[in-house]
Amino acid sequence: MALEPADYNRLISRDKVTGAAATAFPDSVEIPERFIRTGDEARAGAVAGEDDGDEAYELPVVDMANLLDPELSASETAKLGSACRDWGFFQLTNYGVDEAVIQQMKDTTAQFFSLPLESKNAVAVRGGGFEGFGHHFNAPGSDKLDWAECLLLETQPVQARNMEFWPANPPAFRHAMDRYSEEMASLTRRLLGFLAADLGVAAEALLGAFAGKRQTAGVHRYPPCRRPEQVLGMAPHTDGFGLTLLLPADDTPGLQVRRRGRWFPVRPLPGALVVNVGDVLEVLSNGAYGSAEHRVIPHAERGRTTVVVFQDAALDGGVVAPLPELLRGGHEPRYRPVDRLEFSKGHLRELAQGTPFLDSLKISSSS
Numbered sequence: 001m002a003l004e005p006a007d008y009n010r011l012i013s014r015d016k017v018t019g020a021a022a023t024a025f026p027d028s029v030e031i032p033e034r035f036i037r038t039g040d041e042a043r044a045g046a047v048a049g050e051d052d053g054d055e056a057y058e059l060p061v062v063d064m065a066n067l068l069d070p071e072l073s074a075s076e077t078a079k080l081g082s083a084c085r086d087w088g089f090f091q092l093t094n095y096g097v098d099e100a101v102i103q104q105m106k107d108t109t110a111q112f113f114s115l116p117l118e119s120k121n122a123v124a125v126r127g128g129g130f131e132g133f134g135h136h137f138n139a140p141g142s143d144k145l146d147w148a149e150c151l152l153l154e155t156q157p158v159q160a161r162n163m164e165f166w167p168a169n170p171p172a173f174r175h176a177m178d179r180y181s182e183e184m185a186s187l188t189r190r191l192l193g194f195l196a197a198d199l200g201v202a203a204e205a206l207l208g209a210f211a212g213k214r215q216t217a218g219v220h221r222y223p224p225c226r227r228p229e230q231v232l233g234m235a236p237h238t239d240g241f242g243l244t245l246l247l248p249a250d251d252t253p254g255l256q257v258r259r260r261g262r263w264f265p266v267r268p269l270p271g272a273l274v275v276n277v278g279d280v281l282e283v284l285s286n287g288a289y290g291s292a293e294h295r296v297i298p299h300a301e302r303g304r305t306t307v308v309v310f311q312d313a314a315l316d317g318g319v320v321a322p323l324p325e326l327l328r329g330g331h332e333p334r335y336r337p338v339d340r341l342e343f344s345k346g347h348l349r350e351l352a353q354g355t356p357f358l359d360s361l362k363i364s365s366s367s
């Protein structure tokens, strides 16, 4: 059974950005209580690079031009595979999308966020729903807010769009998002061919799992915060879809990836996308790829804007399970199959209450 946007509306609670929150952002010396994360586990953990000198801690970089070059493709595909196995994250360069589409997405996003709050609230979340302009998801057990504002939209398939949440101002936003969304869907298909080669399955098997599935966009703005150690731009989480593609609209750092217990800051390369494995792809790959936890820390002086696209996936019948091809030849499944809707509920429960979900699907090996 497919998960309808309406299902998300019942599962997710988002808050409208109020005038009080909006005035907290520019004047970030006195942080309102609702944003303060002091004592929060979410802020815990060593950050790599701050205290460990020469250790290499950069995210792997994968070059799409190399993937497409017959002479370099095999070694670049191996690099892509090892990034997905070892990090669950990589930066993608030379990804071959028309620069004008990227630039218009960045420009219209910046214009949208610079509008007065009343204009942005023309597309505000409604009734604690999922789509529209607001804060990120809120955990029912906690009323803490992220130091961020965010526009969430269903972008693919086209019939799933709810245009009342697509900003009419700036006037070029809708067109920009439409084109950007199409480009990201086709880039995803290109990447899936190489991921399939790395996993040793037919390209159609992986492409089939993503074909016709939802694409959701998250447009995020993290205002500067003069007390960044007190707040979070986004709490630690994994992404509950197949694959995530993130466009940094500026060069402000802030995203951190958890690997082997430490947080690794992502330094966006000019002209690169940040791509990561979501929970669904971890299961499809039978655990070969890992969906890594990540979080956002605001910058003390500079705002940060990102445009994120989540590509969903599932097997026939709307089931999330390891690709059957990976189980041939006696390989045991490492996750039990679960209906896509149950999967979303489990993931959202994890976001809200911290109950680990993917772990609950893992089949412990009998040997």
Ligand SMILES: O=C(O)CCC(=O)C(=O)O
Pocket: 218, 220, 234, 239, 246, 254, 255, 294, 296, 306, 308
């Ligand atoms: O904006 C970012 O850097 C991260 C956003 C993110 O993790 C998400 O939207 O799931």
Ligand SMILES: [Fe+2]
Pocket: 237, 238, 239, 294
């Ligand atoms: Fe994320």
